[in-house]
Amino acid sequence: MRLTSLADYAVVMMAAAARHGGEARLSAALLAGETGVPLPTAQKLMGRLASAGLLSSARGTGGGFRLARGADGITLADIIEAVEGPIAMTNCIEAGGHECAIEGNCQVKPHLHAVNGAVRGALAGVSLASLVEVN
Numbered sequence: 545m546r547l548t549s550l551a552d553y554a555v556v557m558m559a560a561a562a563r564h565g566g567e568a569r570l571s572a573a574l575l576a577g578e579t580g581v582p583l584p585t586a587q588k589l590m591g592r593l594a595s596a597g598l599l600s601s602a603r604g605t606g607g608g609f610r611l612a613r614g615a616d617g618i619t620l621a622d623i624i625e626a627v628e629g630p631i632a633m634t635n636c637i638e639a640g641g642h643e644c645a646i647e648g649n650c651q652v653k654p655h656l657h658a659v660n661g662a663v664r665g666a667l668a669g670v671s672l673a674s675l676v677e678v679n
Contacts, residue, residue: 547628553579553586558611560575566611570608573586
């Protein structure tokens with residue numbers, strides 16, 4: 545499993561936001577400058593992260609974005625799902641039709657929910673706070 549660039553950038557940006565502390569108001573330009581994420585991408589990601597409830601936003605003077613909750617209450621799974629949608633190892637886990645030649649005879653499909661749950665559980669076990677700790 546490999547994260548898309550957007551999910552990777554979202555993790556990097558959320559870690560940068562967490563390093564500023566929970567009350568700091570941040571802009572997409574500031575985080576883009578600190579992380580190297582292109583500004584248009586940073587703006588897009590901050591919108592998605594805010595829509596998912598991971599960032600809160602305020603307009604006007606003194607406005608900007610900040611973590612919607614403590615970094616210990618945000619997980620890698622939360623961030624990835626905010627950008628990519630539900631974590632699914634294969635398409636056949638999701639409802640609806642799929643283009644798989646062996647789906648009708650697949651002996652593994654019934655077990656993929658357990659695999660998917662294990663991967664999601666592992667990602668949910670890593671907090672944003674743990675990504676910004678200095679060792």
